[in-house]
Amino acid sequence: MSDIDSLLRAIPIDQVASALGVDKATAQTAVETAVPTILAGLQHEASTEEGAGNLAEAVGSKDPSVLDGLSLDQIDVNDGEKILGHIFGSNTNEVTSAVAQQLSGSDVLGSVLGSILAGGGRRQPAPAPVPAPAPAPTDTASPNVGSELANKLLPLLAPIILAWLAQQATQKGGQINRSNGGLVQEILGGLLRGAGQAADNRSTGSVVTDILGQILRSR
Template sequence: MAGFDELLAQIPIADIARQLGVDPNDAEDAVQKVLPGLVGGLEANAQDPAGAASLQQALAQHSTRPRLKSVDEIDTADGAKIVGHVFGGNTDQVASRLADSSSKSGVTGDLIQKVLPIVAPIVLGWIATKFSGSDGSASAGSDGAGGLGDLLGGLLGGGGGGSGASDGGLGDLLGGLLGGGSR
């Protein structure tokens, strides 16, 4: 899907590989697993009115951030908070499952755990610009979970690179672990 590919293009994968000291192919595969995981977690949270309101507040905070030029500009402490809000106490299980979905032996739960707080602020910033329409695209609307859920669901529906996001695999995993969201 174009949205997934556009989001993936925002991620400085070579910088992530360099910062984490991993093979660029492993970093790319880890990012491709993390993206639908984060978006799925955000979508699960948006299904609950309180979760949708919390997510809209987070999007408002991330909507004015400039496009990143390198990983060094990423606030990984903020990323860790985002991951904590999205997955709650299930972060380890989600990271393990995302790693298990990779065919690359270098993509481990530990690598996924390191990639999540790097990628999370980028994902939130990108979604914020799409949701608010500040990127010049049509706004997804500010009508609560409907517009936001549609935007997030649209990203998952197209998935990328065989992520399993649209075939029930990742969706079933996240739905089972998150139970409709963890705020």
């Protein structure tokens, strides 16, 4: 099993579908769109020594045992909002909008994220998030539904991804703190390289690898 598959399997799709008020297939597609978005932001955060140290500190604060029999009730979405604000800064709303457009059928996420993350410069703090209303159950995608899903899903997934990174680091025998940000860089790098290689294999048809491939090629 690849690292990206391992990460996706750690996310309880049935619970995500229930939390979002959508069917399982819609929830699966939404997760496979949102996960590479957050991974790209984390990779960008870890691209400098200071950023890697900050990320390692954040990962070290997560309890990987939360993934054992994970219940979404255990996930602190306020913490998720803070994680997103830290990695995307003032671009958080733009990233969320790009995810929403992708979910609504516009193939824009890779280029938008690539442009934002390649821009460099110091990111401004993110504005306070505005809670989105709970989406009504639906079988079809619309721009409004995409926005509701993205606003609710991204902060739900961010803490899970950090807990998964903590689990991987622990399995590698690493003590996770600011001084060994290189370990988190290594895990993220392997994850993204594997996903990018899969994206180049056109027979995969995977949403997550296709989006990651777009992001990595546009940066």
